[in-house]
Amino acid sequence: MAVKRGRGVAAVNYPTGMNLGGDPTQALVHSTPTGSFMVTLSSVDLGQGLKQIMAQICAETIGVPTESVTVDTADTDTGPHCMGTFASRGTHRAGNAVIQAAREARQVMLEVAAEELEVNASDLDTDGSGNIHVKGAPSRSISIFDTALAAHFKHGRSISGRGMFLVPRSYPETETGAMKPSTCYAHACTVAEVEVDEETGEVVVLSVKNVFEIGRALNPKMVEQQLVGGSWMGISHALYETTEPYYPDRHHGARDYNEYLMPGPGDLAETEIAVLERPSGDGPFGAKGPGEMCANPQIPAVANAIFDAVGVRVDTLPITPERVLRALKQRDAGAAA
Amino acid sequence: MKLSKSYFADERTDDFVEIGQPRPRSDIRGHVTGRTAYFADRTFPGLLHLKMVRSPHHHARIRGIDTSEAEKHPGVARIITAKDVPQNLYTILILIQVGPEDEHVLAEDKVRWKGEAVVAVLAETARAAEEAAAKVKVDYEVLPAVLSIEEALKPDAPIVNEHHGRNYYLYDSGECRKVRFGDAEKGFAQADHILEESYSSGPIEHAPLETSGCIVTPEANGRFTCYTNTQAMFFTLDNASIILQMPGHKLHMVGGTVGGGFGGKVDVTVEPVAILAAKLTGRPVSFIYSREEEMQVSSPRAAEKIVIKDGVMKDGRIVARQVMAYIDAGAYSRHSPYGAQKSAAHFPGPYTIPNVAIDSYCVYTNRTPSSAMRGFGVTIGDFALEVQTDKLARLIGMDPLEFRFINAYRDGDMKAHRQPTEGAALIECMQEASVIAGWPVDERFMKMSSQTREG
Numbered sequence: 001m002a003v004k005r006g007r008g009v010a011a012v013n014y015p016t017g018m019n020l021g022g023d024p025t026q027a028l029v030h031s032t033p034t035g036s037f038m039v040t041l042s043s044v045d046l047g048q049g050l051k052q053i054m055a056q057i058c059a060e061t062i063g064v065p066t067e068s069v070t071v072d073t074a075d076t077d078t079g080p081h082c083m084g085t086f087a088s089r090g091t092h093r094a095g096n097a098v099i100q101a102a103r104e105a106r107q108v109m110l111e112v113a114a115e116e117l118e119v120n121a122s123d124l125d126t127d128g129s130g131n132i133h134v135k136g137a138p139s140r141s142i143s144i145f146d147t148a149l150a151a152h153f154k155h156g157r158s159i160s161g162r163g164m165f166l167v168p169r170s171y172p173e174t175e176t177g178a179m180k181p182s183t184c185y186a187h188a189c190t191v192a193e194v195e196v197d198e199e200t201g202e203v204v205v206l207s208v209k210n211v212f213e214i215g216r217a218l219n220p221k222m223v224e225q226q227l228v229g230g231s232w233m234g235i236s237h238a239l240y241e242t243t244e245p246y247y248p249d250r251h252h253g254a255r256d257y258n259e260y261l262m263p264g265p266g267d268l269a270e271t272e273i274a275v276l277e278r279p280s281g282d283g284p285f286g287a288k289g290p291g292e293m294c295a296n297p298q299i300p301a302v303a304n305a306i307f308d309a310v311g312v313r314v315d316t317l318p319i320t321p322e323r324v325l326r327a328l329k330q331r332d333a334g335a336a337a
Numbered sequence: 338m339k340l341s342k343s344y345f346a347d348e349r350t351d352d353f354v355e356i357g358q359p360r361p362r363s364d365i366r367g368h369v370t371g372r373t374a375y376f377a378d379r380t381f382p383g384l385l386h387l388k389m390v391r392s393p394h395h396h397a398r399i400r401g402i403d404t405s406e407a408e409k410h411p412g413v414a415r416i417i418t419a420k421d422v423p424q425n426l427y428t429i430l431i432l433i434q435v436g437p438e439d440e441h442v443l444a445e446d447k448v449r450w451k452g453e454a455v456v457a458v459l460a461e462t463a464r465a466a467e468e469a470a471a472k473v474k475v476d477y478e479v480l481p482a483v484l485s486i487e488e489a490l491k492p493d494a495p496i497v498n499e500h501h502g503r504n505y506y507l508y509d510s511g512e513c514r515k516v517r518f519g520d521a522e523k524g525f526a527q528a529d530h531i532l533e534e535s536y537s538s539g540p541i542e543h544a545p546l547e548t549s550g551c552i553v554t555p556e557a558n559g560r561f562t563c564y565t566n567t568q569a570m571f572f573t574l575d576n577a578s579i580i581l582q583m584p585g586h587k588l589h590m591v592g593g594t595v596g597g598g599f600g601g602k603v604d605v606t607v608e609p610v611a612i613l614a615a616k617l618t619g620r621p622v623s624f625i626y627s628r629e630e631e632m633q634v635s636s637p638r639a640a641e642k643i644v645i646k647d648g649v650m651k652d653g654r655i656v657a658r659q660v661m662a663y664i665d666a667g668a669y670s671r672h673s674p675y676g677a678q679k680s681a682a683h684f685p686g687p688y689t690i691p692n693v694a695i696d697s698y699c700v701y702t703n704r705t706p707s708s709a710m711r712g713f714g715v716t717i718g719d720f721a722l723e724v725q726t727d728k729l730a731r732l733i734g735m736d737p738l739e740f741r742f743i744n745a746y747r748d749g750d751m752k753a754h755r756q757p758t759e760g761a762a763l764i765e766c767m768q769e770a771s772v773i774a775g776w777p778v779d780e781r782f783m784k785m786s787s788q789t790r791e792g
Binding site for chain 1: 338339340341342344345348349353354355356357358359360361362363364368395433451484485486508509510511514515516517518534535536537538539540541542544567568569570571572574588589590591592593594595596597598599600603628629632633637640675678679681682683686687695702704705709711712713714715716717719720721722723724726727728737738741745746753754755756759760761762763765766767769770773774776787
């Protein structure tokens with residue numbers, strides 16, 4: 001049994017948001033009479049947890065607990081325009097729009113509180129748990145509950161705000177390609193360790209160690225979910241997935257999950273994640289978009305590890321046992337000759 | 338997960354209350370208890386089911402369509418063909434002025450890929466719709482098909498899509514999106530070694546658990562509510578408005594939690610025809626892809642071919658890089674001209690190389706149209722770039738990780754597309770990887786910083 005081990009590395013970067021910009025997202029924020037906050041968007045939560053992140057961003061900006069923020073989204077009658085949830089843009093674009101809207105709402109909230117407390121709005125701060133107080137004098141305070149009631153029923157003010165984020169569109173210069181594809185980039189480096197069976201061509205990924213630089217981990221647990229899922233998808237791309245195994249031959253196309261190969265739980269590698277934060281200049285609290293990037297570096301890292309193990313290159317994806325075996329046969333034929 | 342706070346600590350304050358907190362996501366209880374509502378969980382009285390008659394050929398002229406037998410099938414409510422669609426010719430990115438319109442909602446004179454939508458059948462049950470669809474007779478004259486990038490670019494190749502008139506997308510820069518920086522030929526001339534290698538990939542499915550689909554209800558006030566799992570509400574609304582020649586205020590898109598997107602729900606393929614069906618019948622309509630349609634009909638990640646030629650010095654510096662990238666768009670543009678352009682912006686990767694030449698082509702073939710997918714325009718490029726980088730390191734007998742440190746971009750470096758590098762962090766990612774993977778590198782690399790060119 002000739003099972004050989006190898007390891008490979010890959011390092012990548014990835015742009016945040018639609019290439020060349022020009023992809024707007026808007027947000028609206030308002031308070032209810034009792035000081036809960038609503039964020040209204042038309043962005044779509046694909047299951048990655050966009051609603052939770054927008055709630056945390058709004059809460060941080062206004063200075064209230066996350067649980068007091070409700071996110072209403074994906075309805076074109078109520079939600080203002082969002083280009084869509086794709087291109088690693090959700091957190092960055094919608095997050096910035098929510099910050100702008102929430103800042104405006106916070107300002108109105110502080111102005112109302114200032115009138116109630118008979119101080120200047122600029123002297124006020126929030127404590128993050130539902131109260132507004134005079135800076136340096138925490139006892140002179142009013143709850144956000146009471147502030148919202150006063151705004152609605154006494155002052156006739158709307159604690160609300162509008163937010164819009166747009167990276168202006170860049171147009172590539174035709175001859176040189178001079179352009180501005182993105183305002184910030186996430187980064188990654190992955191080391192993969194594999195075992196290759198020289199008799200069957202089968203590759204087992206033993207471990208994948210990923211380092212991601214994502215600007216700011218707004219919710220580390222959700223960051224981890226996305227990065228681990230992405231890392232598994234990378235392994236899947238490297239070794240398993242294709243709708244047409246013999247492309248460009250149109251035959252043998254998969255029609256269901258019995259025919260479309262993906263790793264099962266037992267095929268997934270031991271996965272390690274480390275996260276670095278270099279805040280981006282224009283991201284919400286410095287966040288970048290790692291949603292797509294996190295599935296990329298594993299593919300070349302696995303390919304390079306296979307070479308390290310058995311000395312053959314498979315430069316066509318996916319790297320199936322058949323392709324590995326053919327490459328091994330070619331290697332051995334070359335050695336014999 | 339390890340949060341390595343020691344890197345870039347001088348560029349960051351960590352004084353937040355809600356941000357940085359590992360709060361449980363608000364929707365998790367719904368997901369794990371099966372109570373999250375998806376669009377298909379809705380049901381309406383009188384709901385009709387839509388099944389699509391699809392092309393069995395890669396490329397064929399339609400001589401005639403006979404729906405008479407299908408119409409007689411029990412339970413059939415309506416059959417829709419191209420002539421029923423107000424603005425049948427469309428392309429999604431026309432909203433941001435990326436034309437030309439090149440795709441038909443329902444095929445008119447020709448089909449250009451196996452699986453293309455030809456006739457929509459509406460019936461009381463999904464089974465009746467499927468049985469009736471099998472009775473639609475389409476008379477095809479099969480035409481020669483172009484199935485690979487190489488075939489498509491041959492001078493005498495059949496034209497896949499007459500709206501383009503050639504088998505590649507015509508950018509304002511010509512047959513490809515170009516990037517030129519320094520002088521690649523001069524760079525190759527001074528290099529110690531030159532390595533030219535070719536990389537390729539097959540199409541990949543997004544594989545969401547929830548297939549693409551929508552349910553449309555005609556409302557009493559003349560509007561149409563469309564419950565959809567699109568990733569982009571207004572992309573869908575605005576394109577449906579154009580295709581149906583219906584003012585936007587007549588349309589109401591309702592989304593919600595999507596059961597996986599990965600870029601596969603950015604095309605506008607189910608909503609316009611379902612809304613049209615609801616309008617023509619006055620009844621609610623459900624159009625949901627089967628798993629087979631999701632895998633073979635909905636857009637995959639494009640197959641790609643990438644040729645990289647590098648000039649490298651014995652000391653590890655890459656001095657010239659030429660990239661020729663070919664994206665197989667299939668029969669229609671959808672988002673592929675955008676994706677090919679994104680690849681041109683992404684090459685030559687996160688490295689500082691003084692001489693660069695990039696050509697990215699969006700190529701048309703008689704295949705399932707490809708479109709957006711997680712890592713669009715970059716994922717396969719990164720595979721090619723990083724395997725190539727590994728080969729270069731081994732070619733000059735250098736450790737592959739150390740080789741990357743030598744070439745990594747840093748703040749202030751000019752990129753090939755002529756933007757100065759800002760906020761680089763590749764070096765620090767590699768330093769951390771060196772530590773956690775137990776892959777030691779020379780001390781000088783551990784002392785490097787993305788923030789400065791020194792060291």
